[in-house]
Amino acid sequence: MPSGVLVIGEVAQGRLAPITGELLGAGRRLGVPGPLSVLLVGPDPAPLAAEAAALGAERVYLAQSPALPGYWPELYLAAAEAALAQARPAIVLLGHTNIGRDLAPRLACRLGAGLAADCLELALEPASGLLVATRPVYGGSAQAEVVGRAGQLQMATLRPRAFAALEPDPSRRAEAIPLALSFDPAQAALQVKERVAEAVAGVKLEDAQIIVSGGRGLGGPEAFAQLVELAGLLGGAVGASRPPCDSGWVPAHYQVGLTGKLVAPDLYLAVAISGSSQHLAGCSEAKAIVAINKDPSANIFKVARYGIVGDYKQVLPALIAKVRELRGG
Amino acid sequence: MNIIVCVKQVPDPETPPASFRIDPEAKRALPAPGVAPVLSPFCLNAVEAALKLKDAHGGKITIVSLGSGLVPEVVKKPLAMGADELALLEDAAFEGGDSYATALALSAAIRKLGACDLVLCGRQASDWDAGQVGIGIAHFLGLPAITIARKVEARDGRLRVERVVEDGYEVVETALPALVTVSNEVGEPRYPTLLGIRAAARKPVQSWKAADLGLGPEQVGAVGVRLQVRRLFIPQKESHCQFIEGEDAPEKASKLAAALRADKLI
Numbered sequence: 139m140p141s142g143v144l145v146i147g148e149v150a151q152g153r154l155a156p157i158t159g160e161l162l163g164a165g166r167r168l169g170v171p172g173p174l175s176v177l178l179v180g181p182d183p184a185p186l187a188a189e190a191a192a193l194g195a196e197r198v199y200l201a202q203s204p205a206l207p208g209y210w211p212e213l214y215l216a217a218a219e220a221a222l223a224q225a226r227p228a229i230v231l232l233g234h235t236n237i238g239r240d241l242a243p244r245l246a247c248r249l250g251a252g253l254a255a256d257c258l259e260l261a262l263e264p265a266s267g268l269l270v271a272t273r274p275v276y277g278g279s280a281q282a283e284v285v286g287r288a289g290q291l292q293m294a295t296l297r298p299r300a301f302a303a304l305e306p307d308p309s310r311r312a313e314a315i316p317l318a319l320s321f322d323p324a325q326a327a328l329q330v331k332e333r334v335a336e337a338v339a340g341v342k343l344e345d346a347q348i349i350v351s352g353g354r355g356l357g358g359p360e361a362f363a364q365l366v367e368l369a370g371l372l373g374g375a376v377g378a379s380r381p382p383c384d385s386g387w388v389p390a391h392y393q394v395g396l397t398g399k400l401v402a403p404d405l406y407l408a409v410a411i412s413g414s415s416q417h418l419a420g421c422s423e424a425k426a427i428v429a430i431n432k433d434p435s436a437n438i439f440k441v442a443r444y445g446i447v448g449d450y451k452q453v454l455p456a457l458i459a460k461v462r463e464l465r466g467g
Numbered sequence: 468m469n470i471i472v473c474v475k476q477v478p479d480p481e482t483p484p485a486s487f488r489i490d491p492e493a494k495r496a497l498p499a500p501g502v503a504p505v506l507s508p509f510c511l512n513a514v515e516a517a518l519k520l521k522d523a524h525g526g527k528i529t530i531v532s533l534g535s536g537l538v539p540e541v542v543k544k545p546l547a548m549g550a551d552e553l554a555l556l557e558d559a560a561f562e563g564g565d566s567y568a569t570a571l572a573l574s575a576a577i578r579k580l581g582a583c584d585l586v587l588c589g590r591q592a593s594d595w596d597a598g599q600v601g602i603g604i605a606h607f608l609g610l611p612a613i614t615i616a617r618k619v620e621a622r623d624g625r626l627r628v629e630r631v632v633e634d635g636y637e638v639v640e641t642a643l644p645a646l647v648t649v650s651n652e653v654g655e656p657r658y659p660t661l662l663g664i665r666a667a668a669r670k671p672v673q674s675w676k677a678a679d680l681g682l683g684p685e686q687v688g689a690v691g692v693r694l695q696v697r698r699l700f701i702p703q704k705e706s707h708c709q710f711i712e713g714e715d716a717p718e719k720a721s722k723l724a725a726a727l728r729a730d731k732l733i
Contacts (some may be wrong), residue, residue, distance in 0.1 A: 236632045239704040240614045243566075243567040252693035253566075255562035255597045268696065275595050276496055277480050279487045282595075290693060298687040329612040329640045335633040344633070348733070374733055380651065390617065390652040391635070396596065397509075397650065399633070403733040414486055418591075426732055428710070430722065437484045443710045444726055446719050456720035461733065464724055 140291065142146040142172025146218055148237055149180040149191065155190050157233035159303030162194040164296055165231055166304060168262050172228065172260035173197050173261075177221040177317075178212060181205045184314065191312035194304045197225065208333035209237050212326045213243060213319075218245055220317045227291075228268055242295045245464055252286030253293040256396075258300045269294060278415035299402055336391055341375040343394070347393045347438075348374030348405045351394055351421070352382055353408025355431065356450065359387035364454050365409060371461050374426060377401065379417045395420035410450050413438030430454070468526035468621060470517045470584045472550065473573050473604065474510035476541050478505065480593040485699070494699040495703050496594065504541055509589025511656035513649040514545040516619045517587050518657065524621060528550045529583075531576050533569055535562055546667035547659030554580065558676040563689030566595075571604025575680035577608060583631045585626070586646040590615045601648035611641040612639035 143165040148155040149370055158176065165174045175197040177192050189197040201217035203210075214237065222230070230245070232238035234256040246253035254271035261270045268285045269292040273401060275282045286292040323329075331443070343349065349368040352362055362376065369376045377399070378392040393402055396419040406424035413436055415430070421427065429442040430453050440444045446453055488497040506514075508633060517528045530545045533556035546704045548554055556576055564572070568645075577586060586608070591598035605612035620631040624643050629636040631652055659667070677687050681716065684690065711726070713719035727733045 157479075208632070209709075228670055239598060240602075241601035244606070244612070246599070246693075252695075253597075253599060254600065254694060273596075275594065275699070276478070276487065276489075277593055279482075279484055280489055280496065280699055280701050281495070282696050282700075284694050284696055286694055328613065331638040331640055333632070333637045334635045336538070336624055338634075342634075382649055384655055390631070397590065405727065413484075414481070415487075416480065425725075426730065428727070434710075435485070439708045439710075440484075440704060440706045443730075444723055445710045446721060446723060447710060448716055452716035453720055454718040457724060459717075460721050460724040464728060464733070467479045 140226045140228040142227050143168065143170050143174050143226065143229045143231060145174070145176040145195070145222060146232045146241065147176045147228065147240070148233060148235065149183060150335050151188060152182070154186055156303070157235055158190065159193045160189065160298065160301040161231045161233060161296060162303040163303040164190060164260055166194040168229070168260060170229055170262055175199060175221070175225045175227065177217060179203050179217045187312060187314040192306040192308050194310065195312045198312045198314045199317050200314060201222065201319050203321070204317070204323060206323065206330060208330045209326055210239070210323065210326065210330050211240055213321050214241050214247070215244055216319055216321045217317060219248070220319060222249070224315065228267065230291065230293045232293070232295045235298050238372045239297045242293060246293050249291050251291035251293045253295070254284045255295050257294045257296050260294060260296070262428045268292070274419060275350070276415070278419040298400055300321045308333055336389070338391070340370070341373065343375045343377050343392070343399050343401055346375035346401070346403050348372045349377045349401060349403045350407045350409065351377035351379065351411060352375055352409045353379040353411030354381035355412070356382065361450065362388055364458065368454065368458050368461065371458065371465055375404070379411045408438050409454065412436045412440050413441065468520055468524045468585060470520060470526060470528045470585045470587060471577050471580060472528060472530050472545065472558060473508045473581045473586070473588045473600070474514065474530055474532045474533065474542070474545060475592045476504050476537055477592055479505045479596040480487055480508065483733060488651045489699055490697055494696045499529045503536055506541060506544055506656040507589055507590060507594070509593070509649060509651060509669060512653045513589045513658040514548055514615070514650050515585040516649045516653045519621065520585070520621060521549065529554060529580055531554065531573060533561055533572055534561070543667050544659060546670045547663040548657055551671045555672065557674060559714050560677040560684050560688050562566045563692070564687060565601055565692040565694045566597045566599035566733050567693045568687050570600045571607060571691065572677065572680060572682060574604045574607035576675060577604065579675070579680060585621070586610065588646070588648045589643045590648045601646060605646040606645070610644055610646045611639035612640050612646045613641060614648045615650045616647050617650055619647055619649065628732060634690045663715070698710065
């Protein structure tokens with residue numbers, strides 16, 4: 139009988155990515171009978187086993203990969219299938235990340251699993267052993283509870299930052315199990331040629347404590363200069379909703395939202411953003427949202443702590459002047 | 468190039484959240500009054516990617532769409548944009564399908580259409596946002612799949628794709644035929660011209676049911692799913708917004724800055 143949970147972990151810059159801890163935390167809290175295992179893929183994953191154990195893993199499957207430019211789907215598939223063959227889990231969890239979005243559907247197809255994507259909550263239905271997953275649908279306007287079918291492998295990708303990691307406990311121990319991989323990059327159907335990081339001036343969106351973000355209501359690229367000025371004064375980063383990115387006012391990687399970046403700053407200042415559900419999905423984890431919008435019925439005010447109803451063309455220069463005064467004084 | 472693009476008709480994702488309603492029994496969104504359905508935005512990006520390839524290499528673009536209550540003006544939009552043919556999969560048997568059952572039906576339709584060089588889909592549909600149908604189609608057809616593309620180019624029988632990642636992009640190559648899912652970064656879909664709209668009316672449209680695709684009733688729709696929807700609901704959020712009042716913009720801005728300072732946010 140399949141039992142336990144297998145987490146497909148992620149490694150970034152030689153360390154466990156935060157999502158790995160979140161997946162282990164979610165796996166532990168489910169209370170599924172059987173062990174909690176994690177798969178780590180990387181050029182040198184063995185030294186990360188202790189950290190994974192501290193975060194709740196009981197078994198750590200280690201897949202040593204050649205040094206590759208980016209995420210390589212066939213390598214991860216081979217590693218995941220090798221780990222699954224040994225762990226025989228009832229449930230497989232991945233992050234709804236660059237890797238998980240691509241890998242999870244591939245794995246689900248090959249294994250005949252039901253896959254719930256971008257989950258916000260998970261629960262185990264004790265009687266049936268079914269994983270009940272809550273996920274946003276209709277761009278976040280609604281949520282659905284979904285379940286797989288009995289007797290079938292159950293899979294879910296979890297939204298980053300929606301689940302808490304366990305407090306690391308260095309006294310926890312895990313069994314480390316090396317996997318033998320027969321993966322030859324030269325033979326792969328998909329050839330990952332290079333990974334290009336686009337330079338970001340100033341603070342990265344994901345790391346910023348303060349984000350000043352602009353929307354369709356700005357009317358053009360010019361107004362972003364003011365957002366850049368304000369963000370600079372506050373030591374923050376500039377973001378955007380989808381329309382300014384699609385219209386080419388700012389580069390695509392500024393996009394905050396369901397299919398852009400999911401951010402969680404202390405302060406998210408939304409300027410001329412109406413607040414579509416798919417945008418809010420990317421910023422609703424902010425500690426405080428402040429909205430400036432002409433339309434008092436704009437959806438963004440529903441999630442805002444403070445709101446100013448008004449034209450950004452008047453409000454923003456005044457706010458910049460005031461912040462400069464506060465910072466200077 | 469012979470390209471097939473899969474598109475999905477959805478409730479307009481720009482529907483204001485205030486008028487968004489669901490049918491909890493049927494577990495789907497209700498059409499908002501006065502808001503017509505549209506093609507899912509990423510599907511139109513996929514059509515645009517196909518048209519760019521056709522501009523560069525010539526060839527034929529066939530659109531495939533599975534759904535119920537399909538509106539002719541909606542599903543014919545890609546034809547007006549410049550695609551050549553349309554195949555509609557409309558059958559009560561398809562209702563209630565999940566990503567898996569939908570991918571199975573679409574892959575059967577693609578097989579029936581004959582040889583093609585490339586299949587394009589949107590990265591995810593704006594209603595269920597699962598992002599699994601594209602990879603499912605590739606699985607059933609045995610094609611290599613590349614997801615979340617921002618650029619799709621063909622050269623000497625090979626495909627070069629830039630796929631979006633958190634901090635930039637990855638360049639991935641594969642042999643044709645292949646499947647690619649397309650993201651909004653590929654560029655805004657072109658507007659149909661008046662000439663295009665007129666031409667669309669004369670372009671061939673086929674309509675198939677599950678049996679035409681050689682699929683049994685046990686393989687499609689709600690019976691063929693791997694994931695079942697137990698419950699659909701609208702999460703309740705209470706608004707706690709404190710509106711900053713003032714005589715003019717400087718006063719409001721000043722009060723806001725003071726409030727943010729008091730909350731230790733700036």
